[in-house]
Amino acid sequence: MPKTKCAIIGSGNIGTDLMIKIRETSAHLELAVVIGIDPESEGLARARSLGIATSHDGIDGARMLPEWQEVRIVFDATSAKAHAYHNDICRMDGKYMVDLTPAAIGPYCVPVVNMEDHLDQQNVNMVTCGGQATIPMVYAVRRVSQALPYAEIVASVSSRSAGPGTRANLDEFTRTTKKGVEVIGGAKRGKAIIILNPAEPPMIMRDTVYTLSEGAEETEIAESVAAMVQEVQAYVPGYRLKQEVQFERFGHNSPLNIPGYGMFSGVKTSIFLEVEGAGHYLPPYAGNLDIMTSAGLATAERLAIKHFGAAA
Template identity: 60%
Template sequence: SAYVHRAAAPRYAAAGITAIDLTPAAIGPGVVPPANLRKHLDAPNVNMVTCGGQATIPIVYAVCRAVAEQGGTVPYAEIVASVASVSAGPGTRANIDEFTKTTARGVETIGGANRGKAIIILNPADPPMIMRDTIFCAIPEDADTDAIAASIRDVVAEVQTYVPGYRMLNEPQFDAPSLNSGGYAMVTTFVEVEGAGDYLPPYAGNLDIMTAAATKVGEEIAKQAAAISGGAR
């Protein structure tokens, strides 16, 4: 739980222990592997944002990256994360406010959008539905849609290297500017996250993507530490 990590973090720091935080406490910098994996490997406490953030911020990052290469910006990005209610334990339910705040902040600071918003839905369907996410990004009217779509596909492939069950449900959808979008063109991406089913049910992709991303970060921290240790000999 977020408040528990906030209480324990000073003890980790005093003991010289590197912490990989899977709660929304967000004491240290947020890390989403496709966006900023190598940027915070020296940080004593890194935050894995949220399950919704790990599933959606890579897409926001992909869009912002492509738009930036064209000299533009993404003024607004909104993500909607829908997870099976039975996969959300008491910790998740107690941290709903932190979830939305931490994810929205990650959409901005890691994804690159000027303004971000996050919504979580605990889906009570039975049988349980796997995690599904919708990502809306406002883009310039003259943005290169082919470049944006290619950037999204590249990032999806990168996430799949550590979360094989991560996939787009269809190609990114582009819409012309309208009053509903505040006068901006929009790109909408739909993804789903199916868990590996090793220890948790396949519908609990929201849990798998957090642990898989944390493992990826831990491996990179260990590689860097080993390289430094080897070079010092």
Template identity: 60%
Template sequence: MPPHKLKVAIIGPGNIGTDLMIKVMRNSQHLEMGAMVGVDPKSDGLARAERLGIATTAEGIEGLLRLDVFEDIDIVFDATSASAHKHHNALLQAHGVQVIDLTPAAIGPYVIPAINLEAENASNMNMVTCGGQATIPMVAAVSRVAKVHYAEIVASISSKSAGPGTRANIDEFTETTKAAIEKLGGAERGKAIIVLNPAEPPLIMRDSVFVLSELADQALVEASIEKMVAAVKAYVPGYRLKQRVQFDVIAPEHPLNVPRLGPRHGLKTSVYLEVEGAAHYLPSYAGNLDIMTSAALACGDMMAQRRIASGIARGLKETT
């Protein structure tokens, strides 16, 4: 029997939404584009979608509901803002549509494919943030070897790769990423920082991860991190360690003071990453786009498989 593909819509034709559209068309195993949704008739993303023969609307979520193709849409990716997502999700859930949230709204469970994609099956799946997708797998890798007291991540991205949606969600970025560091990374306490780097020429996405855990075998920690890097790289080819993992032993007599936890000693693990984008929409320096949309695509393909297998797909279509 020919493989099945389900139609998807993307709300938000900005940098992330446009890059995701191209990935769906080029790389998806179980998805095909059904509609691109925005609010600005002059949007470049809407114009690109229209040129590619995809149904478009500049009337937002209400416009999507009025499109003829909507009855065949099974999955909607929301790449707008945390504030708008609550409204979008309520309308889509009423129609039995699977929602994949690329905003920091965090209505559904946090999902990072390398950590917990197969374990989650909710009608709304939250993709955390670009910085979270890049760094939390490293925290989880340490957590699999030793109890993590504290984890701090710093995500540095090119200012040119940060669109209006990213800029409008900075506060939500830090709060959502922090919460996911604790929920998915296994840290007692987490902290997230994002840096928009205005350098010219634009710099590739760089991420620093600092983890304070109980003492553990450094070789085991390093092996766990390398295994996790390979898992992320399977769906984000440009993901890599910038240099070898670094360790420092924090002695009991010279502990670090962790806010709200107090003095802690053990093993400090420092991980330095870079993420090179696939250059589907923006140049390769925009690794923050690439890791977010690649993770969302992996999630969408998995959810499509589940909807097909369960027989609940709204617009099941055979393709060759």
């Protein structure tokens, strides 16, 4: 069965990592075009060395390439601002989009939670690297609870792994991740914080998830979290708990007062994660690249299987 041809818009850290992943690991996708705006970028140079068609004139230049006509799935690894234009072009040209920016034009997609719900959509949004790492944990708590009044995530990544596109998207990162925590994770209220850590040597990606839940026992939550970690590891092997899940219970005789919510009785859960990258492009400290590109690749492969006859 022939592979489904795809293109990547963006030749920075995310796009280059994704290019290597597709070339080295994908059973269903063939990378036909890599698109950038800097003719001297390392990503475009690497693509050319591999015999992949390139454009340094953005998506408009790519449309002039004969290879563009055969592309069925397009990854966008640029910026939230640029994605709106890219999506308009791809919609007009009849191509599916996997959006790795925080633009959130299409529905949010976290593979282990809701990927199958959105495979008929022309555009699916992969939230953010922090969202891909933490939303599965929020959902793991929510699925065994009666209610999840609040969830907060803190994503800490090495500043070395944050390229210009990531830095330009920091405001969109916090807004999109917060909404993803609510829409996909199931929290009534969410909060998201990102930290670009300048430590040398670079630190591995670390994520902390705090939830306040009602109607679940600590053992149920711990089991649900452990099961979800294994599900994520199916496509991100370096995803793991840093330490055991921690709990604090607030009884009716000593409730917690949450501003904007009121008095809370239930369980506070603290989940500590780290994500080690596969090292396809940047070294393993760049788990933020790995979890984002791995999630996008997993989603695109399911699109290829469903819509273009790729063998399951």
